Amino acid sequence: MVLRPALSRRPAGSGRRRRRRGLPAVAAAVVLALTAVGCGGGSGDSGKDSSAAPIREGGKISIPLPVESRGLDPFVASYTATADGSRMSALYDFLVTLDPNTGEVRPRIAESLKPDAGGKLWTLKVRPGVAFTDGTPYDAAAVKANWEAHADPAMKSLRRGLVAGVTTEVAGPLELRITLATPNLSFDRTVAYGLSFIASPTAFRADPAGFGAKPVGAGPFKLKEWVRGDHQTMVRNPTYWQQGLPHLDQVTFKTIADNQQILNTIATGQADLTVTSDGQVQAQAENKNLKADTAQVDGGQFLLFNLKRAPFDDPRARRAVALAMDAGAMTKMLFNGEIKPAHGLFRENSALIDPSVPQQPAPDQAEAQRLFDELAAEGKPVNFGFLTQQHPTARKAAEYVQGRINQYRNAHMEIEAVEIGAYITKGLVNRDFQVQGYGMWQADPDPAFDTLLRSTSSSNYGGYASPAADRALDAARAAGTPEARRQAYTDLVREIGKDLPVWVWQEATTTTVYRPQVTAVKLANEGQLEMDQIGLTG
Template identity: 45%
Template sequence: MHHAPTPRRRKRRAGALAAGVAALALVATACGGGGSSKNSGSPAGAEAAATAAAKPGGSLEIIAVTDMAKIDPFGAISNYYVDSSRLNAIYDSLFYSEPKTGKAIPQTGESLTADPTGTVWTLKIKPNIKFTDGTPYDAAAVKWTWDEHKNPERRSLVAGAAAPIASTEVVDPLTLKVTLKAPNANFDRVVASSLAFIPSPTALQKDPQGFAAHPVGAGPFTISEWVRDSHMTLAKNPTYWQGPSKPLLDKVTFRVLSDSEQALNGIAAGRGDLKVTVSSTDAAKAKDRGLGITQVPVIVGEAIVFNASRPPFDDPRARKAVALALDPNDINKIAFTNQGVPGTSIFPSDSPLVAPGTPGMPAANRAEAQRLLDELAAEGKPLSFTYLLPQNNQAGKTGEYILTQLNTLKNISVKTETQAIVTYTNTVRVQRNFQAAMHNWTVSDVEPTVYSYLYSSSPSNFLSYKNPQADAALDQGRKTSDPAQRQAAYTELAKQLAQDVPLWPYQEGRITAYFGKNTAGLLLSNDGVLIMDRLGRRG
């Protein structure tokens, strides 16, 4: 697997956190390139609960910000913290991203190795694994799943991760030969991030419509009850491949609670055990309440994304005008109460994936923003658009600031629209029926998610961003596992993004799990996935 050099600290941008919360808002390093998981100063008793050995038996309640539209690996967001832990509970993972190094760690997979060119990979699967319908979890099942991700009719949300696969061949029941369209020295990261969840092909083909509500996997849990928009209760899988000692829990419940204050108060009072969040304010409040927190830094964080396929943001001047009119430091102060880390790039401020001093997005300059708006208006294109927001408290605060700041300028008119998270995801990622939207990217590495979101011909490029130089940089980073060569490629990518502004990052990302005193065995992968077979109650 791949390792990166120790990160070189870059100068902190102006407007970083106040000293009182500096211990919480740790400088992030891009996972998968030498980043590390952070346990940031939570009380010793609660923090020890996460790393202490968990006892067998009992149950835990995990708070989820939204329900899932589907729980199949095609219609769910398999590389996003909101859906990924439930997927991992049902399907288990071929590989997952190890939180300290970002490398791909085997789970149901035995190994994933490349030939010298990085074009042909060999996947080995552990023996004697079965889906809960009794059918074999084997190379044929993986082949079928990955082929379906590529099938346009399936409309998989991670189609971009599978698109570079040219062909797959079942060598024997536990061996799959994977030939890529072009070399990718980091294909193991692609699998760990986006292609790790394998459903039963037999069950899915037998009942295509019903499978999304009644999935069949080989994971540590099975669904015993699912009340939409309320809770999903999972029971221990009695035929789990790791034997009767796993998973540790007899039952786990994912309870839907969109209000972040209610979730925090509930866990602090013992009415719930654990929540995974991308909110920096939630993390600070949890620490103040004496709860344990563990964090992993991620790429991108929170951003405005623009749809370059339709007016007004098919014109790069419109995108630049919005970016120049806003200040990440003001957003951090007003919307995040100075508890986050202002960002100007998709890469954290001391990421080893880009060279020190690499410029981020243009700094706030409202005079230049007004000049661009006036120029567009003179051409008969005054800027008017709807800013789409997911339904949660933090998004509302951020959206209100952005709306106010933009509407104080001339020749611009902005309104906001809020949608429930499931609807919002479908609107932005599937239908692509938006002009500009708030989006929170929480990914461990450029491979594969950033690549598939930004590459011109990728089926997952919902921004419709097209830049040959950015494509070349993404391709170059994909071809190598050498840290210096990856850094050179992604430094060029950062420069192209700063020039084109297909998105405007304003808050560095980190995923936080906060938890009460009963939680133990907590491992949070770099993609925000809870590793469900070892999660349990404190002994």
Template identity: 40%
Template sequence: MAAAAAALAGLLAAACGGGGSKGGDSNPSAAASAAKAGGALEVIVVTDMAKIDPFGALSNYYTENSRLNAVYDSLFYSEPKTGKAIAQIGESLTPDATGAVWTLKIKPNVKFTDDTPYDAAAVKWFWDEHKNPERRSIVAGSAAAIDKTEVVDPLTLRVTLKAPNANFDRVVASSLAFIGSPTALQKDPVAFATKPVGAGPFVMTEWVRDSHMTLTKNPKYWQGADKPALDKVTFRVLSDSEQALNAVATGQRDLKVTGSATDAAKAQAKGLGTVSVSVIVGEAVAFNNAKPPFDDPRARKAVALALDANEINKVAFNGQGVPTNSLFPAGSPLVAADAPAVPSANRVEAQRLLDELAAEGKPLSFTYLLPQNNQATRTGEYIQSQLIGLKNIKVTVQPMAIVAFTQAVRINRAYEAALYNWMISDIEPMGYSYMHSTSPTNFLGYKNQAVDAALDQGRKTSDPDQRRTAYTAMAAQAAKDIPIWPYQEGRLTVFHGNSVAGLVLSNDGMMLMDRLGRRS
């Protein structure tokens, strides 16, 4: 079963501005057809990576996980559409009757490119290190659920959880799937940072910061000489969305994964192929619930009531997105159809709350952080214009480079409010990780016992009806507390030229890099 995310990862993961597309896949069969052997592809990415080790990279978010998959491959990945955990380097991952003890089996004869074995000991080392506070792992919240790991034999790892989780395989597929060579990392951590050693279909040959990352076919790849299909893949940084669209449309570049509704619509208008997956939350205003001014729920509610998701869609997304006031997309099997949503826009009530705060000596003033790209800037500035039209509120908009934005919000939690794309496929693990009060990666600083209880209950079962009951209760409480304010349903889309083949997009927005290639 697959990960929750980047419900709330990537909230919840590094945000890049954009919303959910209304359209479905456009000519998906062409991209899904088997790729021929050889050739190269140019993939556009919106930002460079701060790190490419599994601790400091956004493993559960579409901005980075394709590059991680290329270098490390995946133990398990999230099946498109369903979110089920599918084995890759892993052979199986099965629970005992309690759901508290899981047994991981690894395929035989897999090696890292330094010729050390990809085995149970390697997985144990990485999963244990994710819990090490000194690593400052971005997915520490997912690893924190693990009580202990034991190597049973070279290809078998026993995993004991702190509490039963019937969906731990989703956690692995989303957040703990990338394993590197412990030998290489311990021997030379500095070299590993730019020349990572994995067991993936590609090896790093060049990394020019803020420009491009070039990877070439791994001659030792465990799946044999037929994989990967490509000889070379280059990830090219291009933050301007219009330039990216034109580059793919003219054949200068081959494809891009985007969370932008307008990008998806424009790509289809240009005759490009598109493949999409729906995700939880989408685009939202994330509040830092742990510090003023948004430790006061009245301040959060005032902002939510002052804004109208339908108007944001019209003005900032040219009417091409899907407005929402719910954490879950319409028709989500994770919540009841009548699950409570955040209250609709009511500027009169918003002003009353702002006046009440001001009368107590707390007029609302905050900085709104934005990831630096065209769509986010347009959306953020419109939101600012709507808020400052009221009295007793001051909003400063601060765009930031995406790497710095992620550091400020996700790592340092040095923010008051931020425009954030939560692109996740299931509540497990990232929704839990970012909203449970005990999680070390709860960067919202949100604490509510009812939500904790619902998240805990959801972990105890894989039964769809029981999960729906738990997450409906969670949604109802979150609608009252408004730890975040969602306004655009989430959808991840790959737009691509006609020469692309073998394109498989996971529920976390990751492309399976061993299959991607060119059409015959």
């Protein structure tokens, strides 16, 4: 997809000229999920202004989120909507974004991102006149430095897999030539997904160890204060590249682990806005005279099996667990039926797959017990640990799985609940798990599903390796028509349904919940707020 220069328009009530941008959309490089479970329908369109009321300049808002930041640099931060996605948007802005409703890639700080005919060579042109808050030019060299840092194994970047085999050449101050290892006509989606937040190379090189606590970007806000475990205060960037933006003077991101408490805090006026994947919060928001806008995305909450460790190195163990579970019963018990159960990684109404092909097996308790018994007879009972976060909703989901599995003979599950930093280190860095609770919210399957499922991906945390799945992923990237792309992803889900590297129990939806006084709320990618746009009315 080719990016075109942004147009100019005059927003209602602002009295200032600003550039038009589309809703971006593909999630952060690794979607660390698991904190806000739930999904559901939507009451709004994330691609439109949340209100036609005039925006007043200035003011402060508070945004509670359930996850504390591990760090605010582009390498270790979680880009998910319920974690650091909006914090990163505030500090760094985006190179490009992807509209979660249309699938269109659109420019931000990038002026254009174009492929050659085959999709192996791409050219990125950076918008002129942009600088980081320390005065360093935001140019092609800055983008190159960041992408090379992602590729450095010593960085342990969560986005390392996205730049594997990618080489870059600075062709001019604002032009970067990009060569991919293999043709990929969806590389612009990869950039939107996980390579769009660019840090000041000057500041990062000066203090790489401390940069995550003292970030320097080119976004609409800059960090003023960070009280660990409580809040981060960000103030308006006076040198922001878009004249007249942001509207707000200050944004405070609060850490509140419980989704219900977040909702009550907004309903009572102690906070203003949140982003959630919890369908119960969305349903209750409308009963509390709050607004709610939703973006439809793929992915969801799922069990991620480690195929490199027993018992799930045996496909029968994975199938037994999948057959023992029931997504409909699980969502009904956990959330009173207020969220939608999943059928697989692609949402039920996805146009990207053939709906007649099942993504995962239907529940079958008798067959599950037969498989458990068969494995036990071979000396391989399905006893395993479940790695999850300490977040109340994630723990509640794990307890449901435990109760379901422990009803069977020759199967037993224990829960290991840890704080998010330990979860990332244990599950994603060290791969020290048997099964873990995981989640993804993606406006487009590429590159998120590619990084999760490709055999050679450094972000393939479960160790899944299937030549047929790899071929389907290759075909999706090479597809020149929607029909060819649909066939490729249908072939992929056919393999996933057979191999079961994951079992998905909840469909993905990202929702913004906010007070009526908040306006111009827009979602980028899978649910990152466009922080420059948000304002207050009255």
